[in-house]
Structures are given as C-alpha cells and as structure tokens.
Amino acid sequence: MNRVKMTVGQAIVKFLNNQYIEFDGVENQFIDGIFTIFGHGMVAGLGQALEEDPGHLRVYQGRNEQGMAHAAMSYAKQNNRRRIIACTSSIGPGAANMVTAALTASINNIPLLLFPSDTFSTRQPDPVLQQIEQPYNLSITTNDCFKPVTRYWDRVARPEHLMTALINAMRVLTDVSNTGAVCIGIPQDVQGESFDFPEYFFKKRVHHIARRKADDREIENAVDLIMVSKKPLFIGGGGVRYSEAGETLQSFCEEFGIPYAETQAGKSSTKSSSPMNLGGVGITGTLAANTAAEMADLVVGVGTRFNDFVTGSKEIFRNPDVRFVTINTSEFHAEKMDAERVVGDAKLNLEIIVKELHSKKYKPAYKEDEIAKIQSVWEKERQSVCNVVYTGKDFVPCVPSWTPEIINDYIRDIGGTITESNGVGIVRDVIDDDAIVVAAAGSLPADLERLWTTDVKDSYNMEYGASCMGYEIAGALGSKLAEPDREVYALVGDGSFLMLNSEITTAVQENAKITIIVFDNAAFGCINNLQMGNGIGSMCTEFRYRNEKSGRTDGNYIYVDFAKVGEGYGLKGYVAKTPEELRAALEDSKKQTRSCIIDAKVLPKTMAEGYKSWWHIGVASVSKSEVTQASYKSRLERLKKARIY
CATH class of the missing domain: 3.40.50.970 (Thiamin diphosphate (ThDP)-binding fold, Pyr/PP domains)
Known part of the structure; x- marks a missing residue:
C-alpha cells in the first residue's frame, strides 16, 4: 500500500x-x-x-x-x-x-x-x-x-x-x-x-445519486387512494426540483386534469402558465390553490415537508374526509400528516403511478371548467393586486392594521409612493424571463409566492424553510456564481439589508453582477402586521426615532439612503420613489455590467394579504386589548377545525 x-x-x-x-x-x-x-x-x-x-x-x-x-x-x-x-x-x-x-x-x-x-x-x-x-x-x-x-x-x-x-x-x-x-x-x-x-x-x-423506487405495496396503496378520490390536489415541493421531476409532475396533472400547487422550494420547477398550476398554497398561497385545498378529498405531497406555511397550520384542508399521500425520499417526511407513504424518488415514482392510473383508467370528478374558473378568478385578483397604486387621500391598503397616519407619516418622512405589490409586479414585468430572483424573509416571500409567475426552470430561489433574514444578498451572489450568464436579483427588505449586506464586496471582487432591490418600508413590515393585527401596539418594528416625550420609538420615520450605501461599495445606485422611477431604474440597471442597487421607497401596509388561510401563532390569553381578546378567541375556533396528529 x-x-x-x-x-x-x-x-x-x-x-x-x-x-x-x-x-x-x-x-x-x-x-x-x-x-x-x-x-x-x-x-x-x-x-x-x-x-x-x-x-x-x-x-x-x-x-x-x-x-x-x-x-x-x-x-x-x-x-x-x-x-x-x-x-x-x-x-x-x-x-x-x-x-x-x-x-x-x-x-x-x-x-x-x-x-x-x-x-x-x-x-x-x-x-x-x-x-x-x-x-x-x-x-x-x-x-x-x-x-x-x-x-x-x-x-x-x-x-x-x-x-x-x-x-x-x-x-x-x-x-x-x-x-x-x-x-x-x-x-x-x-x-x-x-x-x-x-x-x-x-x-x-x-x-x-440513485433514483430509488418505492416499495410495490406503497405504490399500490397510493394508487388505490388516488383511484377513489374525486378531487385530488397535488403539491410540489423542493423534492420536485432536486429530482428534476417538474416536467413529470406537470404533464401528469395536465393529462389527468388534476390541479397542483407549489411550495416556496418547489416554485419554478414547473411552468406557471400550466392550466393545472394553481400557484403557492397555504398561508402565503394564492386564492386558487387555497380554494382547491379546502375542497380536496386527497392531497398528494411530492417532495414537501408539509410545514405550517404549506398546510395553513393544518387548517386549510377542510374536507372532513381528506386523506394524504406523500412521495418523498425521506421516511421521516413521508410519515407526516398521517399520510400513506411512498418512499423514493419523485420523478421515478410519479412515472410508475402514471402507468398504474392509465391501466385503471382513472378520472377525477372535477367539472370540465372547474379548475379554469378557479384560475380565472385568481388571475383577475392577481392582476388587480399587482396594479395597486397610491391614489392619495382615498387610498386604502390591503392590510387591515393600516391607519391613514402610517401612510401619511411615511410619505412625509420618506417620500415614497410605490405599493409593495405593485413593486413586485413591475419587477416581474421588466426583468428578463430567465432572470433568477432571490429572497428569504419579511413580507416579500408572501408577495412573491402569490404574485410571481415564471415559465423558466429554476429561476426562483427562495429560502423559506428558516425564513432567514440576511440570506438575500449572499444568496444572490451564490446563484450568480452558479449561473454567471443569467441576471440575478436580490429582493430584500430594508430590515434584512441592514442585518447582512457584507457579501456585496465579494460580488464586486468576483465581477459577479447582481442587482439588489431594497423594498424600504421603514419597518419589519410583516412582523408589524402580525403585531398590530393581534391587538399589540406598534413597538420596535417600525424604524422610527425615539420620542423623548412618549419614551417609545414612535417619532418620525428614519430615512436611509440605501443607494448611497451601495455606491459606497462600488455599485451603481438608484433611488425610486414612484412606480415610474422604479421601472426606469430596472430598465437602466439591465444595461449595466457592474452590480446595481435600487432603493425602492415602498409604502407600509401595501403587501398582499392572505387568502382563505390562517397562521397558528401564540396569542396572549389574557389582555386589556379587545383586539387581542378577539384574536385569541378566533385562534381557539380555528384550532377546533385544524387537523391534529
């Protein structure tokens, strides 16, 4: 030796x-x-x-x-x-x-x-x-x-x-x-x-890397459950992406007329334009997917962990007779939701199940145009939300916890009038079809899962297992190093940008062009919504100056020039306070050969809100606030409907 x-x-x-x-x-x-x-x-x-x-x-x-x-x-x-x-x-x-x-x-x-x-x-x-x-x-x-x-x-x-x-x-x-x-x-x-x-x-x-075939008995049991189902719903997770099973899942569902939904990790594995693709499901899901979820009598999870955002805290599947099948390489994940497990590769085992369903001549019980109608209703809503613009005194955002003072104070101190959902719509409209978008935390993941559409494979890189603030810019660098010929965009809230933006310098050093779009609403916006929506006063979630009279951070909003921060690193900087300025900045940034930063001043409380979903969080059982009392009561009522395993 x-x-x-x-x-x-x-x-x-x-x-x-x-x-x-x-x-x-x-x-x-x-x-x-x-x-x-x-x-x-x-x-x-x-x-x-x-x-x-x-x-x-x-x-x-x-x-x-x-x-x-x-x-x-x-x-x-x-x-x-x-x-x-x-x-x-x-x-x-x-x-x-x-x-x-x-x-x-x-x-x-x-x-x-x-x-x-x-x-x-x-x-x-x-x-x-x-x-x-x-x-x-x-x-x-x-x-x-x-x-x-x-x-x-x-x-x-x-x-x-x-x-x-x-x-x-x-x-x-x-x-x-x-x-x-x-x-x-x-x-x-x-x-x-x-x-x-x-x-x-x-x-x-x-x-x-082997494509493992599931046990014959597992496949047989899954096929039996699908055969007796009338309104099945498939959910494609990250396992679909890593198995390269997107095309298989999409063709499977289109062939049998079965709708399917996506998780954050599975998005861009299949085409958004598929007539069977209902988009994201669960707490940050679309109206279409959540409508299908509440009536489904069988849910087939393909490569998903069934986390609470996917299952709507286990409350979104409202058919009392709903059953679950899970196709997953992990035995641990395959056992969730008391599912009939199919342990193995997503692509290979979907192909096997397709053959079995063909031989048994399976047909779901969806009406001919039922899914198309669900899609049509959602697409009108999606377009409406993507085109919400600030209209002045009569403007009412989607988020219930807004007050006119919040909007007025922001415009006074920051000067921006872009709505967040419209900002996402503009980005989708302007950037290249094959560009990669990267995001992670805050309200942007919800807007992106609901509103973002793409037919280009692996063009959506969302870290939402940990929802880790600070992933966005570093993640954009990683995606660019992996695919240097594609444009890469980091969509990041001002809170996440302030938390971790250090790898900008590495991107500059490596000549790896990324474009950072900072959605600056001067707050930890989604947490502020959660806070105020449960009857808690806005405390340490908005970026305001300390008010010496009240002792709280409820003074004027703090203005941060993120474009100048980026310019200090060597980036090409833009400030966008109106939809027109955002569109112009995006168009010009596409022409640049160096990394860019777009400081988009976005009105608070203008993200998309939930559709037929609920998030189970801890709420105070005793409070002086009537809103908190109502929130706790609502929680108890929702828990009665949620599935328990």
Missing part, C-alpha cells in the same frame, strides 16, 4: 479535489471551491494548503462567515444540490457566525460543508485567543454549537481521524433524504500535523 506524507490541511484539499457526483449518467465535480475568511487558527494550517496547491478549487474571500455560508448554500441550491462550495473559518466568533447558516441549510436540506477551526487538540497553550472555557467540561468548544443544527458533526482530534470524518461527510452531503449542513471541526494544531495517508484515500470517488 503506497502512502503519501502531507498535513491534515493539505489532505483536506486533495480529498475535496477528487469528489464527483453522478446523476442520470451525468458526472461532474462535486466541490467547486471554498469560501474563507482567514483568521486565527486556520490561516497557517488549511490556509497554507489552499495557497500552496488548491487544485481546481476556487478560493473565495468572504466578508462575514454567515454571509459566505449563505452564498455557498444558494450555490448548491441553484445547482440542484449537485455542486457545492465548502466554507472554512477561524475559531470562536468566526465559527459561531456560521451556526445560523448551518441551521438554514439543514432545515432546507441543502448540502453545506463547513470546516470551522478549533482550539488546540493538545490543550497545552490553553486558553488560546477566542477560546471559550467551560469549567465543567474542557472538551467543549464553540464548534459544539453546531451539533443541533447539522446533519453530521465531527472533530478531527488526530490526523488519522480525517479519513472517516471526510468519508462520512460525503455520505451525508450526497444523501438526498437527509442532506444538510456538515460540520468538521479541525483543531489548529492538527491542521498542520502530518501523516502518511494511504494513496487510495485520494482516489477519484464518484457518488452516485
């Missing part, structure tokens, strides 16, 4: 260079690069290896560890989990900064490989700079924080550990049913230690 002597850092780099993915006969390198912020505990170890011989790995300079890890996550998503960028950090704060990204990746089942540095394995220099000490357990380091938010966690305490750690990391990263964040802590002394590694450890490894 031949051996080669190298450091742990060098071995990591060499190993990563030899990992490949094979899916449907197509083979490609799995790990394309590595994000890093060189710091204490890593720059002289893994950093030395990357500088000396990175192989094909492209080394990217991050600015914030959370941001760079979000960019890596988005890169993996845009590549449908078949290409990734790893991340490495210093010990202590650098490592801890990636915990949020690890959580986000694991919730969304996106492969994210993290190499946070660690304290000394020998413990001899302890306590070193940035080291946390726990007197009750000296083995605890910052990296233990990753344990609850990763799918695989390890610490390489000796060079020999590296082999099993990396092989297990690849196992999890390529596991379609259980992928997510992988954390391998590497103590700073061990990174530089050498070992005679066997050469076979560095051989080319091809990780085959």
Whole structure:
C-alpha cells in the first residue's frame, strides 16, 4: 500500500479535489471551491494548503462567515444540490457566525460543508485567543454549537481521524433524504500535523445519486387512494426540483386534469402558465390553490415537508374526509400528516403511478371548467393586486392594521409612493424571463409566492424553510456564481439589508453582477402586521426615532439612503420613489455590467394579504386589548377545525 506524507490541511484539499457526483449518467465535480475568511487558527494550517496547491478549487474571500455560508448554500441550491462550495473559518466568533447558516441549510436540506477551526487538540497553550472555557467540561468548544443544527458533526482530534470524518461527510452531503449542513471541526494544531495517508484515500470517488423506487405495496396503496378520490390536489415541493421531476409532475396533472400547487422550494420547477398550476398554497398561497385545498378529498405531497406555511397550520384542508399521500425520499417526511407513504424518488415514482392510473383508467370528478374558473378568478385578483397604486387621500391598503397616519407619516418622512405589490409586479414585468430572483424573509416571500409567475426552470430561489433574514444578498451572489450568464436579483427588505449586506464586496471582487432591490418600508413590515393585527401596539418594528416625550420609538420615520450605501461599495445606485422611477431604474440597471442597487421607497401596509388561510401563532390569553381578546378567541375556533396528529 503506497502512502503519501502531507498535513491534515493539505489532505483536506486533495480529498475535496477528487469528489464527483453522478446523476442520470451525468458526472461532474462535486466541490467547486471554498469560501474563507482567514483568521486565527486556520490561516497557517488549511490556509497554507489552499495557497500552496488548491487544485481546481476556487478560493473565495468572504466578508462575514454567515454571509459566505449563505452564498455557498444558494450555490448548491441553484445547482440542484449537485455542486457545492465548502466554507472554512477561524475559531470562536468566526465559527459561531456560521451556526445560523448551518441551521438554514439543514432545515432546507441543502448540502453545506463547513470546516470551522478549533482550539488546540493538545490543550497545552490553553486558553488560546477566542477560546471559550467551560469549567465543567474542557472538551467543549464553540464548534459544539453546531451539533443541533447539522446533519453530521465531527472533530478531527488526530490526523488519522480525517479519513472517516471526510468519508462520512460525503455520505451525508450526497444523501438526498437527509442532506444538510456538515460540520468538521479541525483543531489548529492538527491542521498542520502530518501523516502518511494511504494513496487510495485520494482516489477519484464518484457518488452516485440513485433514483430509488418505492416499495410495490406503497405504490399500490397510493394508487388505490388516488383511484377513489374525486378531487385530488397535488403539491410540489423542493423534492420536485432536486429530482428534476417538474416536467413529470406537470404533464401528469395536465393529462389527468388534476390541479397542483407549489411550495416556496418547489416554485419554478414547473411552468406557471400550466392550466393545472394553481400557484403557492397555504398561508402565503394564492386564492386558487387555497380554494382547491379546502375542497380536496386527497392531497398528494411530492417532495414537501408539509410545514405550517404549506398546510395553513393544518387548517386549510377542510374536507372532513381528506386523506394524504406523500412521495418523498425521506421516511421521516413521508410519515407526516398521517399520510400513506411512498418512499423514493419523485420523478421515478410519479412515472410508475402514471402507468398504474392509465391501466385503471382513472378520472377525477372535477367539472370540465372547474379548475379554469378557479384560475380565472385568481388571475383577475392577481392582476388587480399587482396594479395597486397610491391614489392619495382615498387610498386604502390591503392590510387591515393600516391607519391613514402610517401612510401619511411615511410619505412625509420618506417620500415614497410605490405599493409593495405593485413593486413586485413591475419587477416581474421588466426583468428578463430567465432572470433568477432571490429572497428569504419579511413580507416579500408572501408577495412573491402569490404574485410571481415564471415559465423558466429554476429561476426562483427562495429560502423559506428558516425564513432567514440576511440570506438575500449572499444568496444572490451564490446563484450568480452558479449561473454567471443569467441576471440575478436580490429582493430584500430594508430590515434584512441592514442585518447582512457584507457579501456585496465579494460580488464586486468576483465581477459577479447582481442587482439588489431594497423594498424600504421603514419597518419589519410583516412582523408589524402580525403585531398590530393581534391587538399589540406598534413597538420596535417600525424604524422610527425615539420620542423623548412618549419614551417609545414612535417619532418620525428614519430615512436611509440605501443607494448611497451601495455606491459606497462600488455599485451603481438608484433611488425610486414612484412606480415610474422604479421601472426606469430596472430598465437602466439591465444595461449595466457592474452590480446595481435600487432603493425602492415602498409604502407600509401595501403587501398582499392572505387568502382563505390562517397562521397558528401564540396569542396572549389574557389582555386589556379587545383586539387581542378577539384574536385569541378566533385562534381557539380555528384550532377546533385544524387537523391534529
């Protein structure tokens, strides 16, 4: 057995260079690069290896560890989990900064490989700079924080550990049913230690992504349930995207005349123009999808986790006899909603079910034009909401918790008159059909799931498993690195922009043009709606000056010039206060070769509101507020109708 002597850092780099993915006969390198912020505990170890011989790995300079890890996550998503960028950090704060990204990746089942540095394995220099000490357990380091938010966690305490750690990391990263964040802590002394590694450890490894067929009995049970259903509804989730099953699902539903809905992760897997596509379902869903959901006697979830936003907190499926079927690679997810499980690949098993339904001559009981009428009613509503414009004193927004003072104060202090839903409509109208939109948190995900339409595959990158503020700009960078020939837009609220915009500099450094559209409503808008809609006074959710008389932050709105912030980074900046200015800025930004930022001043309370849906949240059971009392009473009534498992 031949051996080669190298450091742990060098071995990591060499190993990563030899990992490949094979899916449907197509083979490609799995790990394309590595994000890093060189710091204490890593720059002289893994950093030395990357500088000396990175192989094909492209080394990217991050600015914030959370941001760079979000960019890596988005890169993996845009590549449908078949290409990734790893991340490495210093010990202590650098490592801890990636915990949020690890959580986000694991919730969304996106492969994210993290190499946070660690304290000394020998413990001899302890306590070193940035080291946390726990007197009750000296083995605890910052990296233990990753344990609850990763799918695989390890610490390489000796060079020999590296082999099993990396092989297990690849196992999890390529596991379609259980992928997510992988954390391998590497103590700073061990990174530089050498070992005679066997050469076979560095051989080319091809990780085959199999299309697993479900058990025959599972398929038979699912077919039996579909056969007796009169009004089935299919829901396509992220598993449809990653299985490349969008065309299969769409043709299946069109052929049998079965409507289907989308989750945030599944959107853009199929064409919005399909006569059977009812759009998003659930709390942020469309009127069409939620109308179909409330009368469905069978719901077939394809590649979805059935989270509360999809199920409308389990209250949206109102047919008392409704049953569920789940097609999912994960046994855990396939068991949800007390469903009849079909554990396996979405595309393959849909194809098998199609053949069975053909042979049994299945027909649903929808009337010939029933779905078309539902679609028509929703399309009129969608167009109406997309074209809501400010009309002056008689203007009434969609959101019940608005007051005239909110609108008037905003116009006085900020000067914008764009409505949020109209802003989304303008963006959809102006940007290229194949452009990629990235968003994550606030009220924009609701507007986008309801109002956004696209017929271009994988053009919608929404992080809504964790609804993580700060993903948007880094996510846009990741999508651009994955698809450099497509225009990429980050749609981000002012709150999320202020929380994390550091990776703008990396986008500039890499000549990766992204266009950032800041929807500035001077608030954490959706949370303000939730707050005020449940009878709570507006407190610390609007961006206002402290009022010394009242002691609250209820003074004038704070004006932030986001265009100038972007210009400071080197972006082309625009300020848009009217719909016409927003349209003009978008048109001009398309002509630019550098990254752009559009500061869109958007009226508060002008997002789209819910359609036949309810969100189960904790509400105070005792309050002086009549609105809060009514909200709690309504919650109890809704809970009586919600499904309980």
